[in-house]
Structures are given as structure tokens and as C-alpha cells.
Amino acid sequence: MSRYWNEMNYPQPTKSELKRNAKMTAQKAADKGQTLHPIIIKSSRIATSWWGKAWCDNLERYADYDTRLPRGRRYVKTGAVVDLQIKKGKIQARVQGTRKTPYKVEIRISPLSEKQIGEITQKCGARVETLDKLVNGDFPKELKDVFLEEGGLFPKPREISFSCSCPDWAVMCKHVAAVLYGVGARLDEDPLLFFSLRGIDTNRFVDVVISNRVEAMLQNVDKPSERIIQDTKIADLFGVL
Numbered sequence: 159m160s161r162y163w164n165e166m167n168y169p170q171p172t173k174s175e176l177k178r179n180a181k182m183t184a185q186k187a188a189d190k191g192q193t194l195h196p197i198i199i200k201s202s203r204i205a206t207s208w209w210g211k212a213w214c215d216n217l218e219r220y221a222d223y224d225t226r227l228p229r230g231r232r233y234v235k236t237g238a239v240v241d242l243q244i245k246k247g248k249i250q251a252r253v254q255g256t257r258k259t260p261y262k263v264e265i266r267i268s269p270l271s272e273k274q275i276g277e278i279t280q281k282c283g284a285r286v287e288t289l290d291k292l293v294n295g296d297f298p299k300e301l302k303d304v305f306l307e308e309g310g311l312f313p314k315p316r317e318i319s320f321s322c323s324c325p326d327w328a329v330m331c332k333h334v335a336a337v338l339y340g341v342g343a344r345l346d347e348d349p350l351l352f353f354s355l356r357g358i359d360t361n362r363f364v365d366v367v368i369s370n371r372v373e374a375m376l377q378n379v380d381k382p383s384e385r386i387i388q389d390t391k392i393a394d395l396f397g398v399l
Contacts, residue, residue, distance in 0.1 A: 171256045176236045180254045183240050194252075197239040197340040204234060205342035208295025209349040212305070214342040216312040223315070223330060223338075230335020238333075239340040244351045249341060253322075253333040261324045263337045268317040269357030278304065278311060279363060289364055293349050311356055 171179075180196075187194050205211045217223055233239065233253065240260055242251040247269050252260040270278075281304055282292065291297050305311045320334045345352055353360045 173236045175256070176233070176238045176254050179258055179260075180237050180240050182258060183252070183254060183260055194241040195243055196237065197234055197242050197343050198237060199235045199343060204231065204339050205346050207346045207349060208302075209293075209352055210342040210344075210346040212295070212302070212312065213345055213352070214339060216306060217338055217342075220315050223335070226328065226330040226332055226335045227339075229332035230337075230339050233332055233336035234339040234343070239336050242337060242340045242344060244341065244344060244355050246354055247357050249337060249355070251337040251340065253336050255324060255333065261322055261333050263320065263322045263333050265318065265320040265334065265337060267313050267355055267357075270311070275358055275363075282363075292364075295349070311352070313356070 184194060184196070203211075205214050218227060238254040240252050240254055242249065247267050249263075249265040249267070251263045251265075253263055254260045281301060295302070308314075320330065320337075322331050322333045324331055324333055326332070341355075350360050353363055
């Protein structure tokens with residue numbers, strides 16, 4: 159065990175070794191009829207969507223994670239996260255390491271309170287016009303800040319707990335860090351998984367957001383718009399008698 163802690167003596171797996179082991183794991187799973195959900199990074203960036211990038215940026219804001227995140231980036235970019243599944247309040251994954259059998263990682267995210275969900279739903283309903291805009295992150299900057307601020311949707315370190323089957327006793331091992339980055343990449347594919355992860359019923363959330371938006375529009379249906387040009391102004395504008 160002490161050898162594991164001595165970074166000078168403990169050889170880190172090369173990219174080729176990680177890729178080879180990951181390929182073997184995928185083949186074994188296929189032979190057994192199992193379906194894996196690997197994280198595949200196709201560019202220099204781990205995430206490209208607003209939700210994915212915001213998730214990764216949020217992780218990097220915290221000094222608690224500084225020492226382990228760099229290795230996590232290396233692992234996820236190499237394809238070491240051979241399976242990652244997001245469920246309500248939980249992330250389950252398998253990460254390839256030195257040995258042929260991948261390590262098992264579980265990360266739990268504390269659920270939001272009903273009060274928090276209600277406040278965020280109300281703010282979204284007032285500022286998000288369509289579901290497409292919500293998914294694409296195409297909404298006002300002030301609303302984006304609401305998600306990232308204290309009490310927002312993105313989790314703080316105290317709301318994240320994790321475990322890994324590897325022998326590293328550090329607060330956060332590189333396998334956990336790789337999975338956390340992998341979540342950012344997964345949100346590129348399906349941003350709504352983020353709401354499930356935080357314990358929000360996606361269908362209910364969307365229904366409330368859209369219905370709130372419709373109600374706000376209906377409240378103004380009988381109010382004359384300032385953009386409507388009155389008959390007298392039309393006459394003045396075009397010289398019509």
C-alpha cells in the first residue's frame with residue numbers, strides 16, 4: 159500500500175496501456191451481452207455545450223479538487239471511463255486503471271430541497287421562452303448566474319460524496335475526478351440528465367416552466383401593445399386624411 163502513495167515509485171499507466179485495457183473491458187462486456195456507456199472525447203475539449211462546460215467550470219472553481227483534477231482530465235480524455243450512467247442523485251461508473259479490471263466509482267449528489275426547486279422553476283418560467291433554449295443554454299446571463307450561485311442548481315463540494323474501489327485513500331482519486339469530468343461530456347449529449355441528477359422531475363419541471371410562461375403571456379393578452387400605431391399616428395406618418 160505504501161508503494162501506491164509514493165508517486166516516484168508507483169508507475170502511472172501510459173495512454174496506450176489505458177486504451178488497451180479499456181478495449182479489453184469493452185470486448186469482455188460485449189461477449190457477456192452487457193451494454194457499457196463509455197465517455198468518448200472527440201476533441202481537445204471535454205465538453206462543448208453550455209451545460210457541459212458549466213459543469214466542468216464549476217468543478218474547477220473549488221480548491222478542494224485542485225490536486226486531483228489534472229489526472230482526471232488525462233484519464234477521461236484517454237477513454238478510461240468505460241461506463242458512466244447518471245441516475246437520480248447518483249452517478250455510477252467504471253474507470254480503467256493499471257489493472258485489467260476497471261475500478262468501480264459511485265458519486266452521490268445531494269438532492270435539492272423543494273424550496274430550491276420551486277425558486278429555480280419560477281425563475282426559469284419567467285426567463286426561459288422554450289424548452290429548446292433551456293436545453294441549449296440559450297437564455298439570459300443573469301439566469302445562468304442563478305444556476306451557478308450559492309443555492310443554485312450546480313452542486314458544491316459539500317453536496318458531493320464519492321467512493322472508488324481503487325487503493326488510493328486520497329479525498330478524491332483520479333478515477334473519481336475522471337468520472338466528474340465525464341459527467342460534463344455526458345451533458346453534451348443530454349443536458350436534461352442534469353436535472354435528473356439534482357433530483358428534479360424533468361417532465362414536471364418542463365411542464366411548470368412552459369405553463370408559467372404561457373400564463374404570463376395570457377395575462378397580457380388584453381393589454382394593448384405600445385408597438386401598435388394608432389389611426390391618428392398613421393395619418394400623421396403617411397399624410398393620410
